[in-house]
Amino acid sequence: MAINRIDHAAIYVSDLEKALTWYRDVLSLNVLSQDKKRIHLACRDDAADLTLVLGNRSVDNFTFGVDDEEDLTRVARILTDEGVAHERHSGDSRPGEGAALCFALPSGHRMRLATGTKTRRAGISDFASDGSHAPGDMDHINLLGEVSPVVMRDFLVKIGFKSSLNISVNGEPGGVWLRGSDYDHDIAYMRGVNPKDRLHHVAFAAEDGNHYFRLSDRLMDTGHRWEFGPGRHNAGLGKSTGFGTNNYAYAFDPFGNRNEFSSGMEQFAPDTPPLYTDIRPEQMPDVMNGWGYEMAETFMTTGS
Numbered sequence: 001m002a003i004n005r006i007d008h009a010a011i012y013v014s015d016l017e018k019a020l021t022w023y024r025d026v027l028s029l030n031v032l033s034q035d036k037k038r039i040h041l042a043c044r045d046d047a048a049d050l051t052l053v054l055g056n057r058s059v060d061n062f063t064f065g066v067d068d069e070e071d072l073t074r075v076a077r078i079l080t081d082e083g084v085a086h087e088r089h090s091g092d093s094r095p096g097e098g099a100a101l102c103f104a105l106p107s108g109h110r111m112r113l114a115t116g117t118k119t120r121r122a123g124i125s126d127f128a129s130d131g132s133h134a135p136g137d138m139d140h141i142n143l144l145g146e147v148s149p150v151v152m153r154d155f156l157v158k159i160g161f162k163s164s165l166n167i168s169v170n171g172e173p174g175g176v177w178l179r180g181s182d183y184d185h186d187i188a189y190m191r192g193v194n195p196k197d198r199l200h201h202v203a204f205a206a207e208d209g210n211h212y213f214r215l216s217d218r219l220m221d222t223g224h225r226w227e228f229g230p231g232r233h234n235a236g237l238g239k240s241t242g243f244g245t246n247n248y249a250y251a252f253d254p255f256g257n258r259n260e261f262s263s264g265m266e267q268f269a270p271d272t273p274p275l276y277t278d279i280r281p282e283q284m285p286d287v288m289n290g291w292g293y294e295m296a297e298t299f300m301t302t303g304s
């Protein structure tokens with residue numbers, strides 16, 4: 001009875017064929033099915049991890065995995081109590097989905113909780129690399145919006161997430177990181193700089209440092225560059241001293257949707273209290289990378 005990790009994300013792209021030049025040809029995701037409006041992709045096996053939807057850019061919807069339908073019923077009851085509209089679906093929207101519960105977050109983002117299939121638990125990240133550059137799974141999602149991060153955190157806690165990290169900037173709530181699993185974070189939300197932005201990044205799982213080497217070479221060999229990283233988030237604290245110290249590398253797809261490749265998240269006991277930290281804007285490069293001071297300006301100003 002719990003919410004697991006992210007199981008699937010659907011993002012908008014303005015040209016499906018062009019999108020494949022990144023997601024299929026550079027990252028080596030597998031195309032499961034394709035029509036004129038959408039493409040289902042998998043990191044491995046036959047459950048869709050990412051769906052490209054013909055549109056503009058940004059996030060369409062995303063799904064967190066749950067173990068069984070009782071979890072959906074439990075959250076549906078909470079949503080009813082909160083006056084939040086929701087729908088149950090049979091879960092036929094993509095390969096690998098069982099039953100689903102759909103609703104909107106206070107920010108307007110469309111979120112789903114869904115079970116897997118008889119042979120697959122939904123929302124369990126597979127960090128293992130197959131020895132290539134290709135990511136093994138989805139890892140987490142980081143949203144942008146205009147509503148207060150505190151409102152988002154409180155809503156997500158109500159439906160079953162645990163608060164991990166809360167960063168304020170000069171006393172103003174700036175971002176919140178929460179977990180359904182015992183990993184550092186599974187979902188994050190930050191107040192966007194551009195009012196229209198709804199997505200900061202979707203994250204894939206990287207296994208270890210060598211995986212970043214292989215990904216870095218893959219980007220170079222295909223004429224791409226990282227936006228920022230590889231590096232280690234610092235949260236102002238250093239490694240293994242609290243939430244928010246995972247490794248990262250970020251790159252954009254052809255439409256400006258940011259992809260992260262994340263690794264090395266710590267695991268925390270369910271009752272580990274949240275971390276609250278307040279920083280000044282000029283500390284941002286230090287907080288965002290404990291290894292150096294090379295944060296790209298776009299990282300804090302650009303979303304999709």
Ligand SMILES: [Fe+2]
Nearest residue numbers: 142203260262
């Ligand atoms: Fe992230």
